[in-house]
Amino acid sequence: xxxxxxxxxxxxxxxxxxxxxxxxxxxxxxxxxxxxxxxxxxxxxxxxxxxxxxxxxxxxxxxxxxxxxxxxxxxxxxxxxxxxxxxxxxxxxxxxxxxxxxxxxxxxxxxxxxxxxxxxxxxxxxxxxxxx
Numbered sequence: 001x002x003x004x005x006x007x008x009x010x011x012x013x014x015x016x017x018x019x020x021x022x023x024x025x026x027x028x029x030x031x032x033x034x035x036x037x038x039x040x041x042x043x044x045x046x047x048x049x050x051x052x053x054x055x056x057x058x059x060x061x062x063x064x065x066x067x068x069x070x071x072x073x074x075x076x077x078x079x080x081x082x083x084x085x086x087x088x089x090x091x092x093x094x095x096x097x098x099x100x101x102x103x104x105x106x107x108x109x110x111x112x113x114x115x116x117x118x119x120x121x122x123x124x125x126x127x128x129x130x131x132x
Contacts, residue, residue, distance in 0.1 A: 005062075006036035010077045012069065032073060037063040039077075039086075042104075057107040059086055065098045075105060 013029045020026040042058045061075060075086040086105035094100040 005038050006064075008037050008039050008077055009034065010037055010039075010061075010075050012073045013076050014070075014073050029074075032068070033066070035063055035066065037061050037075075059105045059107060061086065061103040061105055063101050063103070065093065065101055069101060069103070074108070075103070 011031045011034045014032050015027055016030040017025050017027055038061070040060045040062075042060050044055065044057045046053055046055045048054070063069075069088070069091055071088045071091060073088055075088065077084045077086075085108040086103075087108050088103050088105050090104040092102040092104070094102055
């Protein structure tokens, strides 16, 4: 892999829980690490269910090998026009050589992404997504 292929600088975020000072627990996003990656769109599908259009996009993300990447993380990219969040579905250690990772991801249909202070993703459908 050539360094020039890794054109997107992204943050790998995971959920962290902390006490809120009132006896409760607050869930927040924290950046585990940031790195340069390459992102390719693999497929896009649209389905109509209950009079609503549902679009799903699948991506492949390639990065230099790094231990500690889990499917519980979200890849966050602050794009030119809108932020993008990718949910990791599969982690492939290419040729088992610890040189590159290929991550198969679904793009989250996000209308609002609350990061450091919010602790959840809010989809267009109003669902809250919190990784367990």
